[in-house]
Amino acid sequence: MKISAILLTSFSGALAFAPTFHVPKFPSSTSLSANIAVFGASGLTASECVYQALNNGDKVFGLTRNPSNLVIPKGSGGDKADQKLSNPNLTLIGGSATEAGDVAKIFEGNDIDGVVIALGGKTKDVGTTMLTDATKTILNAMKANGVKRVSVVTSIGAGDSKDQAPFMFKVLMATVMKNIFVDKNNQEELVKSSSDLEWCIVRPGGLTVEPPTGVINVIEGEAGSIARADVAQFCLDAITVDDFPYINKAPCISSVGGTSWVKDRSAKARDGME
Numbered sequence: 001m002k003i004s005a006i007l008l009t010s011f012s013g014a015l016a017f018a019p020t021f022h023v024p025k026f027p028s029s030t031s032l033s034a035n036i037a038v039f040g041a042s043g044l045t046a047s048e049c050v051y052q053a054l055n056n057g058d059k060v061f062g063l064t065r066n067p068s069n070l071v072i073p074k075g076s077g078g079d080k081a082d083q084k085l086s087n088p089n090l091t092l093i094g095g096s097a098t099e100a101g102d103v104a105k106i107f108e109g110n111d112i113d114g115v116v117i118a119l120g121g122k123t124k125d126v127g128t129t130m131l132t133d134a135t136k137t138i139l140n141a142m143k144a145n146g147v148k149r150v151s152v153v154t155s156i157g158a159g160d161s162k163d164q165a166p167f168m169f170k171v172l173m174a175t176v177m178k179n180i181f182v183d184k185n186n187q188e189e190l191v192k193s194s195s196d197l198e199w200c201i202v203r204p205g206g207l208t209v210e211p212p213t214g215v216i217n218v219i220e221g222e223a224g225s226i227a228r229a230d231v232a233q234f235c236l237d238a239i240t241v242d243d244f245p246y247i248n249k250a251p252c253i254s255s256v257g258g259t260s261w262v263k264d265r266s267a268k269a270r271d272g273m274e
């Protein structure tokens with residue numbers, strides 16, 4: 001909590017204004033439905049992925065150590081925020097993404113079309129190699145099950161985006177977040193070396209629980225903040241839009257500055273998922 005507050009402050013620095021495009025929050029869900037796996041399902045970003053995918057008419061298979069923590073997210077949930085999230089199209093499994101047996105339960109017989117990995121937590125709770133270990137386990141399961149698409153939430157500052165982190169964030173990366181960034185960098189390397197998969201590494205700036213703005217900008221320079229609800233939309237688009245422009249790329253995203261990714265959730269955009 002404390003770190004988030006620091007992050008938000010450090011991300012609120014002045015950023016060059018760039019034109020942005022607004023897209024509808026939940027456009028017609030006439031599109032073909034997909035079977036989507038979400039790892040870390042109870043998390044603040046992951047629960048946005050779960051909730052938005054269900055609202056799109058998709059079937060969701062979520063894995064989290066503590067299923068009872070899954071609630072309707074604040075950002076997209078509106079009046080329903082914080083209520084228990086249950087839906088006949090949601091299969092929620094209690095287990096760890098680092099355990100091959102638990103991960104296998106998500107894939108077995110479920111005909112998964114795409115995977116979102118939105119894991120996180122403090123190293124003293126999750127350990128120093130959880131992101132890397134879990135990602136290895138999940139990517140192996142994808143390969144074993146012939147699943148191609150995956151989006152992975154890491155962070156601004158990870159891998160070759162080191163220089164895109166604002167100054168205060170670089171200080172945190174070198175100190176309190178040092179271990180987390182070793183794990184994130186290793187996680188990214190694993191994903192990038194999966195040449196047989198269609199991956200997107202999603203590197204958000206400082207995260208908020210605000211309602212979705214529909215403005216998701218890919219940033220070449222320093223990235224500002226973004227709502228988890230918008231990050232979730234980008235992650236879902238990365239695994240459901242056939243010609244998603246950031247496949248095998250690792251964009252930094254923010255709601256301020258840069259060039260926009262404009263969502264197209266039409267049936268045409270999702271053709272080819274079946």
Ligand SMILES: NC(=O)c1ccc[n+]([C@@H]2O[C@H](COP(=O)([O-])OP(=O)(O)OC[C@H]3O[C@@H](n4cnc5c(N)ncnc54)[C@H](OP(=O)(O)O)[C@@H]3O)[C@@H](O)[C@H]2O)c1
Nearest residue numbers: 040042043044045064065066096097119120121155206207
């Ligand atoms: N805060 C920021 O400003 C910021 C900025 C940029 C990037 N990020 C990164 O963005 C990512 C998402 O952040 P967030 O705040 O949405 O995450 P979060 O709320 O901390 O959620 C992470 C989820 O991972 C799950 N998890 C942990 N270990 C697990 C395991 N072994 N198996 C299955 N699930 C596990 C946890 O659920 P259980 O406890 O139920 O297992 C938790 O709900 C994180 O990697 C974070 O570092 C954050």
Ligand SMILES: *[C@@H]1O[C@H](CO)[C@@H](O)[C@H](O)[C@H]1NC(C)=O
Nearest residue numbers: 033054057058059087088089
């Ligand atoms: C479940 O998904 C189907 C499409 O796969 C959809 O028609 C139905 O409305 C969904 N049910 C709920 C409760 O969201």
